[in-house]
Amino acid sequence: MKIAVLPGDGIGTEIVAEAVRVLQALELPIEMESALVGGAAYEAHGHPLPESTLKLAMDADAVLFGAVGDWKYDKLDRPLRPEQAILGLRKHLGLFANFRPAICYPELVGASSLKPELIAGLDILIIRELTGDIYFGQPRGRRTATDGHFPGAEEAFDTMRYSKPEIERIAHVAFQAARKRNKKVTSVDKANVLETFQFWKDVVTEVHAQYPDVELEHMYVDNAAMQLVRAPKKFDVVVTGNMFGDILSDEASMLTGSIGMLPSASLNTKNQGLYEPSHGSAPDIAGKNLANPLATILSAAMMLRFTFNQTEAADRIERAVSSVLASGLRTTDIWSEGTTKVSTRGMGDAVVAAITKTI
Ligand code: NAI
Ligand code: MG
Numbered sequence: 176m177k178i179a180v181l182p183g184d185g186i187g188t189e190i191v192a193e194a195v196r197v198l199q200a201l202e203l204p205i206e207m208e209s210a211l212v213g214g215a216a217y218e219a220h221g222h223p224l225p226e227s228t229l230k231l232a233m234d235a236d237a238v239l240f241g242a243v244g245d246w247k248y249d250k251l252d253r254p255l256r257p258e259q260a261i262l263g264l265r266k267h268l269g270l271f272a273n274f275r276p277a278i279c280y281p282e283l284v285g286a287s288s289l290k291p292e293l294i295a296g297l298d299i300l301i302i303r304e305l306t307g308d309i310y311f312g313q314p315r316g317r318r319t320a321t322d323g324h325f326p327g328a329e330e331a332f333d334t335m336r337y338s339k340p341e342i343e344r345i346a347h348v349a350f351q352a353a354r355k356r357n358k359k360v361t362s363v364d365k366a367n368v369l370e371t372f373q374f375w376k377d378v379v380t381e382v383h384a385q386y387p388d389v390e391l392e393h394m395y396v397d398n399a400a401m402q403l404v405r406a407p408k409k410f411d412v413v414v415t416g417n418m419f420g421d422i423l424s425d426e427a428s429m430l431t432g433s434i435g436m437l438p439s440a441s442l443n444t445k446n447q448g449l450y451e452p453s454h455g456s457a458p459d460i461a462g463k464n465l466a467n468p469l470a471t472i473l474s475a476a477m478m479l480r481f482t483f484n485q486t487e488a489a490d491r492i493e494r495a496v497s498s499v500l501a502s503g504l505r506t507t508d509i510w511s512e513g514t515t516k517v518s519t520r521g522m523g524d525a526v527v528a529a530i531t532k533t534i
Contacts, residue, residue, distance in 0.1 A: 176205045176483050178303045179235035181228065183213040184257060185456025186519075193468035194239060194475045195524030197495075200527045201479075201488050208235075213243025213257035213456075222261040222517045232264055232449075237482040240264070240451035244273040245458050250327025257456075258317035265305060270441035270449055272348045273420065274477070277407075277427040278435070282500040285507055286432030287403065292293070292340075294430055300352060301408045302425050303420025304337075304345045305441060308371075310417045312336040335371045335486060337416065340376050344444070346382040349414035350389050356411055359390045361422065363399045363415035376415065396423070403427055428453055435467030438474035438483055450474040463520040467506040469496055472526055495529035 178198075182191040198205055203390055210216075210228040216230040217223050223243065232238045243257035253259070264270070279287065281298035287294045293453050309408045312334035320330040346362075353360045363377045364372035385389045394417045396403070399506055402409065403423065415423060428437045437453040452470030460466055478494035517525065 176203065176237075176472055177235045178205060178207045179231045179477070180207050180209040181212040181232065181238060182209065182215075183243040183260075184215055185242060185458050185461035187213070187243065187293065187456055189216075189461075189464065189472040189519045190452065190466050190468040191241040193519060193526070194471040197492060197525055197526050197530065198448075198475050201491065203485065203488060206241075212240070212260045214245050214248050216260065216293040217248065217274055222345065223255060223257045223480065224263040228260075229263065229267060233267060236447060237263065237478045238268075239471075240449055241471065242452065242454065242456040244456045248502060250312050253446050261451075264449055265441060268441075268447060268449060269306075269443040269464060271304065271444070272345055272425075272442045273305045274315045274352070274440040274481075274499070275303065275424040275428065275453060277286075277301065277424075277431050278475075279353070279431045280397075280436070280500050282495065283432045283436070283509055285511060287430055289407075289430060293411060294407060297408055297430060298356075299427060300356065300412045302345065302349050302352065302412060302414045302476060304341065304414075304416050306417070307337045307341045308417035309333045323484070335369065338369050338376075339378055342378040343382055345414060346379045347385075348442075349412050350382065350386040351414040353389045353412040354386070357452045358388060359392065359411035361392045361394050361410055361413045363394050363396050363419055365396050365412060366420075367395060372416070374409060379414070384487040386401045390441070395520040396529065399423060401427060403430070412454045423454075433467065433509045435470055435506065437470050438477050440474065442478040442481060446482055448478060450478040457474075464520055466519050467508050467517050468523050469506075469526075472496060472523075491530055492526070495526050498529045499525045 182188040183386040200442045206524050210231045217518050284291045317331045320328050349360050366373040434437045434454040439451050439453050442448045476489040480489035482509045502518045503514045512518050
């Protein structure tokens with residue numbers, strides 16, 4: 176099991192260090208090698224994704240990624256900005272399926288902005304398509320309008336498009352994921368207005384014929400946004416396009432309390448994956464030993480489950496995280512009256528100790 180470790184900037188180095196210690200505590204045959212990425216790589220090599228870092232990632236089975244970015248790089252030309260590193264990795268690794276689970280731990284029910292009864296026991300999985308949609312569709316640009324409401328005016332345009340194979344492969348991923356869970360897929364579209372998403376709906380329905388054991392429901396995106404805060408537990412697996420997925424997965428992540436708890440995985444067709452917390456580099460708390468490392472630790476669990484098929488080891492990490500939360504330890508972002516505040520390192524220590532106990 177070869178893992179490229181790319182901590183990046185800000186809290187990235189602090190939280191990835193803890194996830195690495197957790198992986199080491201499992202005593203599996205794992206080979207880990209680190210490289211600079213993002214602003215850290217720009218400082219050292221003049222580029223956010225140096226050739227050597229990209230090669231390390233391409234040659235590995237999986238990438239453990241921290242976060243990149245800092246306000247101080249905002250004035251750089253776009254290709255040199257830290258965020259280009261993550262876009263470059265997605266592109267070169269062909270990562271097309273983004274998994275973002277939203278799980279509410281019983282101990283953190285009070286941290287959500289929703290009523291406890293709405294989110295207690297919440298366990299949903301948003302699957303976002305990553306390569307297509309209006310993000311990459313050509314043509315795009317600016318021009319002078321020749322028609323429309325204001326001919327002769329300056330205008331901008333993007334193109335929403337999806338090919339059949341792109342929709343098919345993400346639909347298969349969703350149905351297969353649902354098979355291992357509660358056997359329900361909600362496909363989110365805007366088929367009533369957009370041809371791209373009528374096509375999406377038709378293709379998902381066609382693929383569904385191969386999964387008669389899984390229930391398929393179609394939902395318009397505006398209704399899905401509403402249902403996510405009204406009755407989120409009605410969902411199991413949600414599959415959608417790049418843009419709706421970006422928005423809905425951020426919405427879903429907030430149901431659970433802190434962004435410091437939320438892992439993610441991005442996979443390609445060979446099950447190679449990039450695993451990272453859903454949050455960014457948090458420059459406001461970087462270097463202070465305050466960041467919550469659990470999102471990154473849980474991302475490492477997803478890596479073991481998805482890329483390496485090490486279900487037992489993944490379960491052990493997740494059980495360790497639950498037991499640490501049950502024992503009342505909290506980083507600042509999830510702290511509440513009556514619980515015990517710990518640092519980034521302290522939280523890592525506790526998870527490692529819980530894992531070691533279960534060997
Ligand atoms: P952010 O996620 O870094 O921070 C948002 C807020 O959440 C901050 O108050 C931060 O302190 C807090 N937070 C985030 N992670 C935390 C953790 N593990 N424990 C405790 N608190 C945590 O988003 P923001 O502030 O919008 O962006 C900061 C930088 O990160 C920017 O340069 C942005 O471009 C970059 N970014 C990078 C991403 C990536 O590497 N994939 C994703 C999102 C943002
Ligand atoms: Mg987003």
